Amino acid sequence: xxxxxxxxxxxxxxxxxxxxxxFDAATAPIExxxxxxxxxxxxxxxxxxxxxxxxxxxxxxxxxRCIIGRFSKIIDNHFHSVAGNRSERPRSVAVVIEDDVKLGxxxxxxxxxxxxxxxxxxxxxxxxxxxxxxxxxSGVPAVLRPLPEPDSGxxxxxxxxxxx
Amino acid sequence: xxxxxxxxRDARFVFDRVRSNRRPPLRLQAMARLRALALFRGCRSGxxxxxxxxxxVVAEGEVTxxxxxxxxxxxxxxxxxxxxxxxxxxxxxxxxxxGGSIEAHRQVKIGSRCMIxxxxxxxxxxxxxxxxxxxxxxxxxxxGATIQPGAIVGNGSVVSAGSVVSGEVPPFSLALGNPARALxxxxxxxxxxR
Numbered sequence: 001x002x003x004x005x006x007x008x009x010x011x012x013x014x015x016x017x018x019x020x021x022x023f024d025a026a027t028a029p030i031e032x033x034x035x036x037x038x039x040x041x042x043x044x045x046x047x048x049x050x051x052x053x054x055x056x057x058x059x060x061x062x063x064x065r066c067i068i069g070r071f072s073k074i075i076d077n078h079f080h081s082v083a084g085n086r087s088e089r090p091r092s093v094a095v096v097i098e099d100d101v102k103l104g105x106x107x108x109x110x111x112x113x114x115x116x117x118x119x120x121x122x123x124x125x126x127x128x129x130x131x132x133x134x135x136x137x138s139g140v141p142a143v144l145r146p147l148p149e150p151d152s153g154x155x156x157x158x159x160x161x162x163x164x
Numbered sequence: 165x166x167x168x169x170x171x172x173r174d175a176r177f178v179f180d181r182v183r184s185n186r187r188p189p190l191r192l193q194a195m196a197r198l199r200a201l202a203l204f205r206g207c208r209s210g211x212x213x214x215x216x217x218x219x220x221v222v223a224e225g226e227v228t229x230x231x232x233x234x235x236x237x238x239x240x241x242x243x244x245x246x247x248x249x250x251x252x253x254x255x256x257x258x259x260x261x262x263g264g265s266i267e268a269h270r271q272v273k274i275g276s277r278c279m280i281x282x283x284x285x286x287x288x289x290x291x292x293x294x295x296x297x298x299x300x301x302x303x304x305x306x307x308g309a310t311i312q313p314g315a316i317v318g319n320g321s322v323v324s325a326g327s328v329v330s331g332e333v334p335p336f337s338l339a340l341g342n343p344a345r346a347l348x349x350x351x352x353x354x355x356x357x358r
Contacts, residue, residue, distance in 0.1 A: 008239060028239060028240055029239040029240075030239075031238070031239050051239065051240065051263075053239065053282070071283070073282070073283070073308060075307075078306075080279065080304060082304075082322050082338065082349065082352060083349050083352070086279065086302075086304060106326075108307060108308055108325045108326045110325060124326065124342075125326075126324075126325055126326040139341075139342065140326045140327060140328070140340070140341050140342040141340065141341060
């Protein structure tokens with residue numbers, strides 16, 4: 001594991017970090033907030049960009065070889081009810097990011113997000129539900145379409161030009 | 165421990181406490197109060213304004229804060245900017261999470277008891293011009309939303325995470341998407357987990 005800049009870990013829950021994980025917090029600190037009884041599990045060879053905030057009240061799982069772009073937000077609880085008493089906390093829904101997923105900068109994963117293996121999330125997208133493997137998710141809320149085959153040599157792959 | 169390290173430790177503590185709806189200890193409340201007094205000196209500020217984390221304040225225009233407005237600490241400082249000739253008013257008991265940016269070149273009005281989430285951008289100025297922004301009472305603006313010039317958000321509405329609002333959001337509705345469209349809040353009641 002290597003950390004550039006400040007990594008802010010708080011909360012009493014359990015945090016599991018795999019091998020060779022990179023926290024690139026040179027521009028802005030990275031926050032890992034593990035609530036009581038919660039688990040954040042980060043797989044091997046994951047890259048996490050600066051300004052990213054991962055907040056678990058139940059469980060957030062990140063698979064191996066994922067790239068999390070800078071200023072992303074991953075939460076498994078909204079912390080406030082949409083209607084009624086705003087200081088009431090709704091129930092948590094676990095968030096899963098499978099292996100080889102690339103999240104663009106500023107992407108937001110809300111409770112219930114389950115990003116399938118090999119999926120790419122375009123920068124600034126918002127994901128609230130299950131995304132099938134090998135798809136391209138873009139927009140607010142995210143529109144899903146199949147990812148072009150990796151061997152097709154398509155030069156217009158959106159995330160290749162992003163700044164992680 | 166250095167002063168910076170100590171402030172940083174305090175910020176974490178307050179962050180956990182405020183998130184869990186418990187009151188921060190008196191010492192930290194006092195520090196937040198003093199910080200707010202220093203930051204908003206010269207502004208028209210109500211009683212008991214708290215700044216638990218770093219806030220960058222530009223108050224060239226007319227800034228009005230209601231009573232018990234609070235700014236939470238976090239990884240990234242909050243920006244409150246009111247430029248010359250601008251007017252920024254924030255209603256009582258409204259709260260701001262970390263990393264937000266509120267810019268008033270002409271007029272930004274935020275109502276009472278609003279919850280402004282982390283990394284929210286509210287700016288009444290673009291290259292195309294300026295238009296006032298009005299945000300009603302009891303509005304919740306979630307993480308990463310952008311409020312553009314001319315936006316009017318009605319009382320009790322929710323702007324969901326990452327949305328971009330440039331038009332009118334009726335009262336008690338849920339605005340989502342880019343560009344945002346509004347749904348009645350009654351229809352989404354009971355789907356709080358989403």
